[in-house]
Amino acid sequence: MKKALALLTGALLSVIVVAAPSTAPGKAEQVGIYPAHIQAMIDRNANLVGRINPFGTVCIEGYECAVKVSKGLAPAVEGEIRAGNVIYEGVCANCHAAGLIGAPKYGDKAQWSARLGKGTATLYTHAINGFNAMPAKGGAEIPDQEVKNAVDYMVAAVR
Numbered sequence: 805m806k807k808a809l810a811l812l813t814g815a816l817l818s819v820i821v822v823a824a825p826s827t828a829p830g831k832a833e834q835v836g837i838y839p840a841h842i843q844a845m846i847d848r849n850a851n852l853v854g855r856i857n858p859f860g861t862v863c864i865e866g867y868e869c870a871v872k873v874s875k876g877l878a879p880a881v882e883g884e885i886r887a888g889n890v891i892y893e894g895v896c897a898n899c900h901a902a903g904l905i906g907a908p909k910y911g912d913k914a915q916w917s918a919r920l921g922k923g924t925a926t927l928y929t930h931a932i933n934g935f936n937a938m939p940a941k942g943g944a945e946i947p948d949q950e951v952k953n954a955v956d957y958m959v960a961a962v963r
């Protein structure tokens with residue numbers, strides 16, 4: 805069941821908001837790595853995307869959906885806890901590589917300094933449970949420890 809709302813800004817951007825993200829049975833989990841011109845368009849509309857994000861999944865018509873990111877990750881071997889770089893590349897980089905919707909950019913010390921001051925425990929909690937436009941676990945269904953590994957990996961880049 806898909807409740808879609810299309811918003812058009814100019815001729816290019818068409819955003820579909822899917823209510824009740826990620827829970828619909830049989831709904832394919834999708835990953836979107838957009839071409840540069842689409843990514844640039846998303847970045848120009850970061851505030852819009854950020855406002856929609858708490859209520860649904862933002863997708864670009866004609867492309868796979870960006871926000872539901874868990875398929876970017878190869879399936880875990882049973883019982884295996886994946887390393888931080890693997891989780892980062894497969895999940896977190898979707899927003900943190902480019903600084904999408906206000907996400908602090910990977911490796912950008914200036915953007916991370918105030919966040920580091922919160923302490924690692926708070927960063928873990930925010931990454932696991934979500935924080936403003938940051939979705940819980942980056943939208944992926946992964947163990948808490950893998951999220952912590954990814955936080956450690958991102959923090960190590962800005963220490």
Ligand code: HEC
Pocket residue numbers: 871873891892895896897898899900904905906907908919922926927928930931935936937938939941942943951954955
């Ligand atoms: C859909 C985009 C998106 C994805 C995917 C995403 N993040 Fe974020 N993240 C954000 C945004 C936006 C913020 C800034 C939230 C704010 O400060 O209001 C953020 C902030 C954070 C913070 C700082 C929290 C704080 O208290 O300052 C951490 C840590 C973090 N993300 C970790 C992760 C990890 C780990 C992953 C992957 C498992 C991940 N993020 C995936 C969007 C994302």
